[in-house]
Each structure stands twice: as C-alpha cells, then as structure tokens.
Amino acid sequence: MMLFLLLLPALIMxxxxxYKNDKAKRILSFTSFAILLPMIKLxxxxxxxxxxxxxxIADGLNTYILLVSSxxxxxxTLALLTLDKHVKxxxxxxxxxxxxxxxxxxxLMFSILSNNMGIYWIGLELATLSTVYMIKTNHSSSAxxxxxxxxxxxxxxxxxVLFGIILIYASAKPILGEDAMSFNLLLAHAKDIKSPFLFxxxxxxxxxxxxVKMGFFPMNLWLANIERASFYPVAALxxxxxxxxxxxxxxxxxxxxxxxxxxxxxxxxxxxxxxTIFIVSFLIFRAKDFMRLFSxxxxxxxxxxxxxxxxxxxFAALLHFGAHAFLKPALFLSTGVLESNGKYKIAGALKxxxxxxxxxxxxxxxxxxxxxxxxxxxxxxFSELYGFGAxxxxxxxxxxxxxxxxxxxxxxILLSVIFYRFVAIxxxxxxxxxxxxxxxxxxxxxxxxxFALSLMALLLPITFDYLKGIS
Amino acid sequence: xxxxxxxxxxxxxxxxxxxxxxxxxxxxLLFKKPISLLQGYRNFSKLMQKExxxxxxxxxxxxxxxxxxxxxxxxxxxxxxxxxxxxxxxxFVDAFTITGLISLSTFFLMLLGLDSASAFGGMGSSREAFxxxxxxxxxxxxxxxxxxMAGDLGIGQAGVNLAYNFPAEHMSSFLFAAISFFILLxxxxxxxxxxNPETHLELTMVHEAMILxxxxxxxxxxxxxxxxxxxxxxxxxxxxxxxxxxxxxxxVAILIFIAKLFGVAIAxxxxxxxxxxxxxxxxxxxxxxxxxxxxxxxITFYVLGY
Amino acid sequence: xxxxxxxxxxxTLIISLFTTRLYGxxxxxxxxxxxxxxxALFIGHELDDMAMLITGIVTILxxxxxxxxxxxxxxxxxxxVRQINPEIKVQYAIMLIPAILVFTFYxxxxxxxxxxxxxxxxxxxxxSLFLSLLLMMEHKNIAPKIIGFLSMENALFLLGITATDxxxxxxxxxxxxxxxxxxxxxxxLFHNEEAKV
Numbered sequence: 001m002m003l004f005l006l007l008l009p010a011l012i013m014x015x016x017x018x019y020k021n022d023k024a025k026r027i028l029s030f031t032s033f034a035i036l037l038p039m040i041k042l043x044x045x046x047x048x049x050x051x052x053x054x055x056x057i058a059d060g061l062n063t064y065i066l067l068v069s070s071x072x073x074x075x076x077t078l079a080l081l082t083l084d085k086h087v088k089x090x091x092x093x094x095x096x097x098x099x100x101x102x103x104x105x106x107x108l109m110f111s112i113l114s115n116n117m118g119i120y121w122i123g124l125e126l127a128t129l130s131t132v133y134m135i136k137t138n139h140s141s142s143a144x145x146x147x148x149x150x151x152x153x154x155x156x157x158x159x160x161v162l163f164g165i166i167l168i169y170a171s172a173k174p175i176l177g178e179d180a181m182s183f184n185l186l187l188a189h190a191k192d193i194k195s196p197f198l199f200x201x202x203x204x205x206x207x208x209x210x211x212v213k214m215g216f217f218p219m220n221l222w223l224a225n226i227e228r229a230s231f232y233p234v235a236a237l238x239x240x241x242x243x244x245x246x247x248x249x250x251x252x253x254x255x256x257x258x259x260x261x262x263x264x265x266x267x268x269x270x271x272x273x274x275x276t277i278f279i280v281s282f283l284i285f286r287a288k289d290f291m292r293l294f295s296x297x298x299x300x301x302x303x304x305x306x307x308x309x310x311x312x313x314x315f316a317a318l319l320h321f322g323a324h325a326f327l328k329p330a331l332f333l334s335t336g337v338l339e340s341n342g343k344y345k346i347a348g349a350l351k352x353x354x355x356x357x358x359x360x361x362x363x364x365x366x367x368x369x370x371x372x373x374x375x376x377x378x379x380x381x382f383s384e385l386y387g388f389g390a391x392x393x394x395x396x397x398x399x400x401x402x403x404x405x406x407x408x409x410x411x412x413i414l415l416s417v418i419f420y421r422f423v424a425i426x427x428x429x430x431x432x433x434x435x436x437x438x439x440x441x442x443x444x445x446x447x448x449x450x451f452a453l454s455l456m457a458l459l460l461p462i463t464f465d466y467l468k469g470i471s
Numbered sequence: 472x473x474x475x476x477x478x479x480x481x482x483x484x485x486x487x488x489x490x491x492x493x494x495x496x497x498x499x500l501l502f503k504k505p506i507s508l509l510q511g512y513r514n515f516s517k518l519m520q521k522e523x524x525x526x527x528x529x530x531x532x533x534x535x536x537x538x539x540x541x542x543x544x545x546x547x548x549x550x551x552x553x554x555x556x557x558x559x560x561x562x563f564v565d566a567f568t569i570t571g572l573i574s575l576s577t578f579f580l581m582l583l584g585l586d587s588a589s590a591f592g593g594m595g596s597s598r599e600a601f602x603x604x605x606x607x608x609x610x611x612x613x614x615x616x617x618x619x620m621a622g623d624l625g626i627g628q629a630g631v632n633l634a635y636n637f638p639a640e641h642m643s644s645f646l647f648a649a650i651s652f653f654i655l656l657x658x659x660x661x662x663x664x665x666x667n668p669e670t671h672l673e674l675t676m677v678h679e680a681m682i683l684x685x686x687x688x689x690x691x692x693x694x695x696x697x698x699x700x701x702x703x704x705x706x707x708x709x710x711x712x713x714x715x716x717x718x719x720x721x722x723v724a725i726l727i728f729i730a731k732l733f734g735v736a737i738a739x740x741x742x743x744x745x746x747x748x749x750x751x752x753x754x755x756x757x758x759x760x761x762x763x764x765x766x767x768x769x770i771t772f773y774v775l776g777y
Numbered sequence: 778x779x780x781x782x783x784x785x786x787x788x789t790l791i792i793s794l795f796t797t798r799l800y801g802x803x804x805x806x807x808x809x810x811x812x813x814x815x816x817a818l819f820i821g822h823e824l825d826d827m828a829m830l831i832t833g834i835v836t837i838l839x840x841x842x843x844x845x846x847x848x849x850x851x852x853x854x855x856x857x858v859r860q861i862n863p864e865i866k867v868q869y870a871i872m873l874i875p876a877i878l879v880f881t882f883y884x885x886x887x888x889x890x891x892x893x894x895x896x897x898x899x900x901x902x903x904x905s906l907f908l909s910l911l912l913m914m915e916h917k918n919i920a921p922k923i924i925g926f927l928s929m930e931n932a933l934f935l936l937g938i939t940a941t942d943x944x945x946x947x948x949x950x951x952x953x954x955x956x957x958x959x960x961x962x963x964x965x966l967f968h969n970e971e972a973k974v
Contacts, residue, residue, distance in 0.1 A: 055947075118948030125955040129962050136966060147966060148919055155926045155959070156910065162933050162952075163906060170899075170940040178945050197887050643784025643901070650788060759871040760795050764788070766875040771784075774882035774900065 002051050005038035006066075006113075007106055009073075014102035017095045025081060025098065029443065032077040035070045042066070054182055057115040060470040064318065065248050066112050068325045071454050072240030073105055076233050078447035079333040085441060086336045087231055089137060097137045097231075103130040104237065111245040116181045117165045120249055124161065127242060128154045128213075134237070135230040146229035153212070153222055160209030161249075167202030168253075171195050183252045190259030200264055203257045207269070210246050215299045217276045220283060221292075223299070228291040228344065232336040235291060236329035239298045244325055247305060251317075254310055266394075269310045273303040274407065281414040285421050289344035290335045293425065297372060298328050300418060301380075304387065313390025318467045320383035322458050327372050327380075330451035334365045337440055338429075346425055348433020353440065361440045364448045366426065371455070373422045374415075379458045384415075474721060475559035479548050481725065482706060486698035487511025489705070489736050494669075496740040511698060515691050523687030529586050536583040537685070537692040543576040544699045551703065552630025552710040555724040556717055560627035566614035569626060570607055573659070573703070576696065577603050583693075584681030591673070595680025598751060602666075602677065605758040606659050612765035613651045617711050619772055620645060626711075633714035647768035649712040654761035656704045656739070658754070660697070663743040665754055668697075675748060705735040779819055783901055786812045786935065790905050790928060791874060794912055795867065799852060799859040799920055803845045806924050810840035813931050817938050829943045835953060836934070844927060847960060852920060855967050863915040870915070877907050898939035905932040923963060930956060 009032045016028055042049065048059040058066070080098070083089060089097075104127045111123030131154070136147040172180035175192050179185050193199050215223040227235035257265040280300045287293040301324040309317035338349040353362045371378035388408050395404030457463060488508050495505035507513075525533055550564040550572075577599065584596035614626065620641045621629035638645065658665045666677040676683075682693050709731040716727035749757060786809060793805035817833030820826075852859070863870065881904035909932055913925030934952075937944045 116948075118945060118951060122948070122951035122955060125952075126958065129955065129958050132962050133965060144966075148922075151959075151962070151966070152913065152922050152926065156913070156929070159906075159926075159929050159933060163936065166933065166936050166941060166944070169944065173941055181945055181948065640780065642778075642780030643787065643897075646781060646784035647788060756795055756797075756867045759867045760792065762871055763791060763874050767787075767791070767878060770875060770878055770882060771897075774879070774886070774897075 002038060002042070002049075003056065005041075006035065006051075006109060009033075009035045010102045010105040010109070013077075013098055013105070017099035017102065020091075020095070025094075028098070029078050029081055032074045035073070039063075039067050039070055048184075051113060054179075055116045055119055056110070056113040057184065058113060060466070061251060061318075062112050062248055064322070064467070064470065065244050066109070068322050068454075069108065069112065069241045069244045071450065072236070072244075072325060072329045075329060075333065075447040075450055076101075076236050076240070078443045078450070079236070079336070080233055081443045082441040083231065083233060083336070085439070087138070089231070090139075093137045093139070097134055100130040100133040101237070103127075104134065105241070108241050108245045112248050115183050117169065117183065118181050120252075121158070121162050121165055124245060124249070125158050127245065128158055131234065131237070131242070134234050135226060137234075138229065138231050140229065143229040146226045149222065150226050153219070157209045157212035160212065161206050162209075164202040164204070164206030164209060167205065168199055168256075171198035171202060183256070186256050187252075187259065190256045193260060196260050199260050200257070203253055203260075203265070204268065206253055207250065207272075210250050211272065211276075213246050214243055214302045215295070216303060217272060217279060220276070220279055220296070220299060224292045224295040227295045227332075228289070232291075232332055235295065235335075236332035239295070239332060240325050240329035243298070243302060244321070247302065247321060250306060251309060254306075258310070266310055269306055270407075273307040274411070276300075276303045277411065277414050281417045284418050287421070288346070290338065290346065290349070291332075291344045293346075293422075294328060294331050294335070297418065297422075298324070301328075301372075304384070308383070308387035308390060311387070311391045311394045313387045314470060315464075315468050316383045316385075316387035316390055318470060319379055319458065319464075320387065322467075323371070323379035323383060323455065326451045326455045326458070327368050327378075330368050330448055331365070331372065333444065333447060334361070334368070337361065337438055337444060338365070345433070347428050348435065350426075350429040351433065352435045352437050354437065357440045357442065357445055358438070361445055361448070364445075364452055366430070367452070368448075369422065369426050369429075373419045377459075379455065382459075472559050474555055474557070475553070478554045478558060478725065479551075481729075482548065482551075482554075482702050483699065485729065485732065486695070486702040487515065489732060490698045490701060492733065493736050493740045493743070496737060497744055500740070500744045511694075514694065518687060518691035518694070521687045523689060525689075526587055526684055528588055529684075532582055532586040533684075533689075536579045536586070537689040537696075539579040540576050540583065541692050541696040541699070543572040544696055544703060547572045547703050548699065550626065551706055552627045553717070554706075554710070554728045555721040556719075558721075560631075562623075562625040562628050564626050565624045566611050566618060566626070569614060569707075570610045573610075573700070574603060574607055576700070580681055580693075580696075583685075587684040589684055591676070591680040591683050595677055595683075598677045599681060601751075602658060602754060602758070605755060605762070606655055609651055609758065609762040609765045610655050610659075612762070612769055613648050613655065614707075614711075616644065616765065616769040616772055617648045617652075619769070620648075626707075630710040630714065631717065633711060634717035637714065641772055644768045644771040645712070647764045647771065649708075651761045651764035651768065652708055652712060653738075654757060654764075656708055656735075657742065658758060658761070660701045660704060662739055664746045664749050664757060667748050702732075705732050708735055779816060782812050782816045782819065783898060783935075783939075786816065786931075787901055787905055787908075790908050790912075790932075793924070793928070794863070794870065794874065794908060794915070797860060797862055799857060799861055800849065802861065802921060802924055803849055806928060807841050807845040809928060810836060810844075810931055813935060814841060816935070820938055821943070824942060826943055828946045828949070829938060831946075832938075832943070832949050839953065839956070840927070840931070844956075844960065847964075848920070848923070851964065851967055857920045858918050861916055861918050861921050864917060865911075865915040870911075873911070874908065877911065878904050881907055899936065902932050902936035902939060905935065908932075926959075927956075 012031045013028050042058050042063050048057045050057050084094060107123040107126030111120050114120040114123060132147050132151045135143055135150055169180050171193055172186055174194055175189055176185055212219050227238060254265060277300055280296050284293060284296045287296060305317050305321050308320060335344060350362050353359060371380065374380035374384050391404055391408060395401045488511060491506060491508050491510040495508060498505040547569060550561045553560040581596040581599050584592035618624050618626060618629040620638045621632040623629045623632055661668050661678040667675050668678060671679055682690060685693060709728065713731050716724055789805050789809040789812065793802055796802045796805060814833045814837035817829055817836055821829030821833055882900045885900040885903050906929060909925050909929040912928060913922050916922055
C-alpha cells in the first residue's frame with residue numbers, strides 16, 4: 001500500500017501521458033504533490049519500515065534521500081509546465097517526455113528504497129534507459145548523438161556496477177546464501193566475509209561504475225556535454241534525482257566496505273575524489289556556458305560528498321547532499337529562463353527582468369548562485385565545515401595529521417579557484433552583455449520558491465537532529 | 472617398424488587422392504561433373520613423360536630446388552605421430568623442428584620463384600614470404616601449447632598421450648589451439664581464403680606464381696610436394712586435435728585415421744566453397760586471429776591450468 | 778564439456794573482434810549467447826537448479842534468436858552501414874588482445890584462489906568483459922557498439938552463473954527486463970531518426 005502511494009504520482013503521470021490532451025499536464029503538477037503524504041507518513045513510522053518484504057526497506061538514510069528527490073521531482077514537474085514556452089518541442093515529444101520521466105521516477109524510487117543490490121541495479125538501469133529518451137526529446141543532431149553517447153557510456157557504467165555487485169554477491173554467498181544481496185545483512189555480517197579481496201575488487205568496480213555515472217575523474221565532460229545537448233529539465237533530473245540514487249548506493253556499499261577494510265576504502269576514495277576536484281576546478285575555470293559550469297560544479301560537490309562520507313562525516317555528507325540536490329536543480333531549471341535560446345551564454349543573463357516576478361526570480365537565482373559556492377548562510381557552508389572537521393578527526397587517530405591538513409589546504413585552494421570563477425561569472429551575468437527581455441512564468445517561480453524553502457528547512461535544528469540521528 | 476613404414480607409404484599414396492577429393496567435392500557442391508579421385512596420379516604420370524625445359528637465364532638453383540622443396544617434407548613425414556598402436560615413432564621432434572623443416576621447404580620454393588627472374592616468380596615469392604612469416608610464429612605456438620597440454624614436448628609422444636588420456640581440464644585451451652591450427656592448415660596449403668590453387672590470375676596467385684616457369688619432372692615434384700604438405704598438416708591436425716581410435720587393431724586404426732583425414736578434407740572443401748578469397752592485405756587479419764588463438768591457448772594453459 | 782563451452786564462448790567473442798561485416802558480427806554474437814545458454818543449462822543440470830535451467834532457456838530464446846533477429850530487421854529497415862572496419866588495426870589488436878587476457882588472468886588470480894570450484898571461469902568472464910569493451914571501442918558505427926554492449930551483458934551473465942552459481946531469480950529477470958527495455962529504447966531512437974529524415 002505504502003509502495004503504491006509512493007508510486008502513485010509517477011503512475012498518474014504515465015497514464016496521463018497516454019492521453020492527447022493539453023490540459024492533462026496541469027493536473028500533474030498538483031498530483032505530484034501527493035507524494036508528500038506518504039513521505040510524511042514514512043517519517044513518522046518507526047524505522048526500519050519494511051515496505052515490501054526484505055526487498056524495499058525504508059530507514060533513516062533513504063527516507064531522507066527519498067524526500068529530497070521527491071521535492072526535486074515536484075519542482076521539475078512544475079517547471080515542465082512551461083517547457084514549451086522556452087524551447088521548441090512538439091506535443092508528441094512532450095508527452096513522451098512525461099512518459100519516460102514517469103518511468104525514470106519509478107526506477108529511481110525503487111533504487112533509493114531498495115535493500116537489495118539487484119533491485120537497486122534494476123532501478124538504476126531502468127532510469128538510465130529512460131533518460132536516453134528524455135535526452136532525445138530535443139530534436140537536434142547533437143542531442144541525437146549525445147543520446148547514443150549516454151546510452152553507451154551509461155550502459156558501460158551500469159554494467160560495471162552490476163559486475164561489482166556480482167563479485168560482492170559471490171564473496172558473501174558462502175556465509176549468507178541467497179540473502180547475500182541484502183544490504184542490511186551484508187552490513188551485519190561484513191566482518192565474516194571470507195574473501196575480503198573479492199569483496200574489495202567488487203567494491204572498487206562498483207564505485208568506478210558509479211563514479212563514471214557521476215562524471216568523476218576520467219569522464220569529466222561527458223555529463224556536461226549531454227546536459228548541454230538536452231533540454232534543461234533533464235539536467236535538473238540528473239543532478240537532483242539520478243545522482244541521489246547513485247549516491248545512496250555509494251553510501252550503502254561504502255558502509256559495508258568500511259567494515260571490511262577501512263584503510264583501503266579511504267585511500268581509494270580519497271585519491272579519486274581529490275584528483276577529480278583538482279581537474280574539475282580547472283575545467284570550471286575554463287567553463288564558458290551555464291550548463292557546463294553547473295554540471296562541472298555538480299561533479300565537484302558529488303566528489304566532496306563522497307569524500308565526507310568516507311571520512312566518517314555522515315552528517316556533513318548528508319547535509320551537503322541535501323543542499324546540493326536542492327540548489328543544483330533550481331539552477332538548472334532557471335537556466336531555461338536565463339537563456340531561452342539554448343545557447344546558455346553567461347553575459348547579461350541576469351539582466352532584463354521586469355515586474356515583481358522578474359525581480360524575485362533574479363534575486364532567487366543570485367542567491368542560489370552564491371549559495372552553491374558555500375557562502376555562509378548556505379547549508380553548504382556548514383556541511384563543508386563539518387566535513388573538514390570529520391577529515392581532521394579521522395586523521396587525528398592515525399599519524400598522518402599533517403598530510404591531511406595539507407590535503408585540506410589543497411582542497412581549499414581548489415575550492416577558492418571555483419569560488420573566484422563563480423563570483424566572476426555572477427558579475428558578468430549582472431553587469432555585462434546586452435539587455436534582452438525575459439519572461440518568467442509563475443510555475444517556475446513557484447518551483448524555485450519551493451527549492452528555496454526546502455533549502456532553508458535544511459538549516460532548521462530539527463533537520464540537523466534528524467540528520468545527526470542517521471548513522 | 473614395418474607398421475611405421477607401411478603407414479608412411481600409405482599416407483604418401485593417399486596424398487594426391489586427398490587433393491583430388493577436395494577438388495571433386497567442390498565440383499559436386501558447385502553442381503559440376505566431378506573429376507576422378509585418381510586425377511592426381513594421372514597428372515603426375517603425364518608430367519613425368521613430358522619434356523623438361525629450363526630457362527637459360529636460371530642458375531643451378533632451379534635444378535636443385537625442387538628436390539630441396541620435397542625432401543624436408545618427406546623427412547617430416549617420418550616425424551609424424553603414430554597412426555596405430557605400438558608403431559614406431561620419433562620422439563625427439565618438437566614444434567620447432569617441424570616448423571623449421573616446413574619453412575626450409577618454403578624457403579627453397581621461394582628461391583625457386585626468384586631464380587627465374589620473371590616478374591611473376593618474384594611476386595609470388597614475396598607474397599609467400601609475407602604469408603609464411605605470419606604462419607610460423609602461430610604454428611610454433613600452437614604445436615608448443617598442444618604438446619604442453621599433452622605433457623610431452625615431442626610431437627609423437629604428445630599424439631600418443633592425447634589419445635590415451637585426453638586433458639579434459641584443458642578443453643578450452645585445446646579448442647583455441649585447434650581453431651588456430653585449422654587456420655594455419657588453410658593458409659599454409661594455399662587453400663581458398665588465402666590463395667586459390669586453381670587459377671593463374673595475376674592478382675591472386677601465390678603458390679602458382681612461383682612455379683610458373685617449371686615444367687616436366689620438376690613441376691611433378693613440386694606438385695607432389697604440395698600434396699605431401701597437405702597430408703602432413705592434415706595428419707598433424709588429426710592426430711593432435713581429433714585424438715581417438717589409436718587403441719584399435721592396426722587395420723581398423725588406419726581406416727579410422729584415413730576417415731578422419733577425409734573428414735578434414737571435407738571441412739576444407741566446405742570452407743573453400745563458402746568463402747570468397749581474401750584480398751592479399753586482408754590475409755594478416757586471418758592469420759592474426761590464428762596467432763591470437765595460439766597465444767591464447769598457451770596463456771589459458773599456463774594461467775588457468777592447475 | 779563445460780570447459781569446452783566456456784572456451785567456445787571466449788573464442789566467438791574474439792572472432793567477433795576481428796569481424797568486418799555486421800551480419801557476421803550478429804552471427805558471432807548469437808553463437809556467443811548460444812554457448813552461454815548451453816552453459817547455463819549444463820551448470821543448472823549439474824546443480825539441479827531449476828531457476829538456472831529456466832534462465833538458460835530464456836537466454837537461448839531471447840539472446841540467441843530474438844535479439845539478433847530484431848537487430849537484423851532494424852538494420853535492414855534503417856540501412857545500417859554493413860561494412861564495419863575496426864578502428865584498431867589488426868596488428869595492434871593481435872598484441873592487445875593477449876595483453877588484455879594476460880592482464881586479467883593475473884588480476885583475477887587471487888580471486889580464483891578463493892573460489893574453489895569453477896575457478897578459471899571468473900578469469901574468463903572478466904577478460905570477456907574487457908574484450909567487449911574493446912569491441913565497443915574499436916568501432917565507430919553504432920550497431921557494433923550495441924553488440925559490444927550486449928556481449929558485455931553476456932560476460933556479466935557468465936560471471937553470474939559461474940561465480941555465484943546463479944543469482945536470485947528476481948534479479949535475473951530484472952536484468953532480462955532491462956535488456957528488453959534497452960532494445961525498445963534503441964528501436965525508438967532509430968525510429969525517431971527515421972521520422973526526421
């Protein structure tokens with residue numbers, strides 16, 4: 001029943017997309033709010049709550065992540081209402097977009113809630129394949145190319161994940177039998193795994209697959225290219241929902257890997273993320289359009305989240321994750337307004353807004369822009385503080401404190417490069433370029449307000465308590 | 472000892488028949504009237520009666536080379552694995568000896584082609600060098616890996632070992648070696664994907680180009696060498712890769728062996744009918760596959776064997 | 778027999794790396810999946826595992842017959858380029874493939890020591906994963922890339938049936954579902970291409 005309620009908005013969306021009616025999409029923006037009801041119920045229920053046997057279990061971690069991604073889903077549905085005002089899209093393709101968005105949402109809901117590695121993978125694959133079509137909605141040759149690109153690279157990444165999952169399953173099968181697929185049992189019996197090498201190789205392959213999917217080190221630009229070629233809501237879905245599903249998998253796998261061999265895990269993730277941030281910061285420095293800028297900064301934040309999580313800063317990672325998942329889709333959705341012609345030019349993007357709606361829009365966007373580089377009132381500021389604190393704390397236990405401080409300083413230098421670039425971009429948006437009149441529609445503004453409100457809600461003491469309660 | 476010589480004589484007698492058999496089978500498959508199986512003998516006797524003409528431009532190589540082409544192959548015949556139980560065999564011959572003898576024969580064939588200084592001879596020799604340079608490493612690797620699997624470096628002993636206790640745990644490695652060796656069999660004998668033995672077309676000739684200037688007895692010797700070579704390869708293939716039937720009584724064993732030889736001939740004929748001839752510069756691709764499989768069989772033997 | 782089939786699996790994959798014709802590639806892929814299905818049937822028979830027998834039959838039906846047939850139909854409908862020359866020259870491929878195999882065999886040596894039965898299967902399935910990645914890399918056309926993706930799926934399946942004695946039924950069927958979904962999406966992508974032109 002719970003599962004049905006959770007899937008209801010997506011199912012309605014799927015059914016509605018089959019009708020050739022323009023009014024249908026207006027209903028969707030209301031029905032998508034319906035997901036909040038079972039979410040609240042989930043929060044109140046005692047955890048862990050078994051939604052579907054041992055396959056889908058809601059605990060503190062994934063309830064939080066599901067809430068975040070549901071809010072993103074609502075925001076995207078709102079912004080989708082006016083997609084045809086900003087870009088050229090045929091009614092048929094529009095409906096198909098909705099249909100595949102629904103499949104995508106269902107797949108990721110399964111992924112996030114799953115307690116079973118297999119179901120986690122199936123959901124992820126379903127989402128990946130449906131994204132291919134959402135990219136293709138844009139009828140340009142570059143979008144077509146990038147859709148194939150996504151299909152191939154995404155399939156490779158996903159296959160790597162499955163490969164690692166099989167290896168992990170093989171390593172744990174002697175002690176757990178068929179239940180070796182369950183995350184919670186694996187976590188409980190992680191110390192008993194007889195062949196840790198097999199598990200570690202499996203984990204390494206899983207995380208490389210996930211990192212490819214999130215655009216880490218060797219594959220830095222592929223997501224950026226794809227997001228640039230497709231319509232802007234796709235990018236918002238990527239950063240808000242897809243990446244949250246990937247990161248929840250990473251959280252779960254790395255939790256088990258921590259039990260098996262913490263040092264190997266830490267060194268592996270540490271070097272990988274540091275390398276990623278190093279490269280990404282300079283790529284950001286060279287970025288010339290919004291899409292690339294935002295998606296590269298998304299990679300940077302994902303790397304930070306992974307780093308904080310493996311350093312033991314659970315709270316910092318989750319807070320950072322929440323903040324990023326609200327900020328990034330908001331920014332991606334606003335790019336549709338900032339530059340409607342799909343060029344995503346930076347200069348003069350924040351000029352030319354009229355009326356109350358316009359003023360509010362550019363005000364919110366500039367707030368988001370400054371929040372994403374973690375200026376103080378933003379939750380990112382706190383999460384980074386806590387995260388670096390956790391890194392120091394973990395180094396204190398070993399005798400590599402100086403090295404860790406060096407690494408953090410290095411990270412701060414890289415982050416300041418990004419900071420500098422974003423400030424420069426903000427100035428160029430506000431003061432350079434020519435003034436073109438842009439229209440803001442109420443639904444978009446509404447979705448931005450939702451994101452802003454939930455961002456503020458992250459800073460409430462009650463949220464802090466909840467997040468600290470997740471271990 | 473007697474059995475040993477008998478089998479070798481038997482194989483020698485069989486050699487022209489096998490080639491004629493392939494030709495006849497191909498003709499049947501192409502809905503033509505097939506030639507007789509004894510056509511090889513007829514050609515031989517016809518050529519023996521003809522006058523032998525040697526170009527005045529050539530050196531003494533042309534007079535010696537045909538014998539030097541045939542003799543290494545005849546020596547190789549004595550080194551093959553036994554066909555019947557208890558037959559005598561030479562046990563010290565390994566992959567390098569067999570490959571070396573065969574390439575010695577090829578070497579003289581190439582010299583023969585170059586000696587007459589005709590345009591075709593040089594072209595044929597260069598093509599043959601090109602192909603055999605690719606064949607040799609694969610052949611050494613294949614025979615080496617199969618003899619590793621059999622547990623003896625000597626080919627004769629390897630054939631016996633394979634027949635008596637087949638290494639079932641190395642089945643994948645064995646399979647790779649078999650694929651590799653079959654490609655080599657086709658390439659080294661100038662069968663269709665690599666060379667077409669039936670045409671005298673400038674574009675495609677390899678083997679025929681080298682012997683274009685020969686006539687009479689010399690041509691007969693070279694033709695005989697070609698058929699002996701086919702028998703050597705196919706009997707190596709049969710005794711190393713289809714190893715069974717050694718334990719029966721000699722007559723039955725020989726019959727089984729001959730049946731297997733004909734089986735190989737049928738396979739070659741089917742490949743020839745079903746495939747188009749490759750362009751010369753595509754041949755490395757085919758032989759590359761063979762080298763990869765040879766290497767692969769060795770790797771799988773070493774890494775996965777226990 | 779299982780050794781033989783697993784050898785055949787790798788052999789078909791390697792031959793498909795050298796293929797220059799699309800239909801040839803489809804044929805090798807179909808043979809590859811056939812050996813995989815037979816392998817599943819044999820191992821399932823040995824272990825007396827009903828689930829694996831079913832997956833073996835489904836593999837043969839879908840991957841050996843279904844997918845090559847659909848792809849062939851698609852290729853005739855949308856006029857794929859049928860001559861697919863590998864971007865990596867054969868000379869390099871000859872060196873690269875054994876290098877990959879040696880590398881993966883040694884990479885998986887510690888793993889194979891840990892699993893008692895079927896120990897070389899894991900090495901072969903990891904190496905076939907890398908080989909299918911190579912297959913995707915060496916072609917520029919989209920159709921061979923799809924086949925590379927599908928044979929990667931095969932490699933994963935091989936790992937699943939040999940290393941773990943079969944995954945849970947639910948997961949395996951999910952994987953099949955996703956494979957079919959992939960085919961549907963591909964079909965849509967091609968269709969859209971057609972509609973535009």
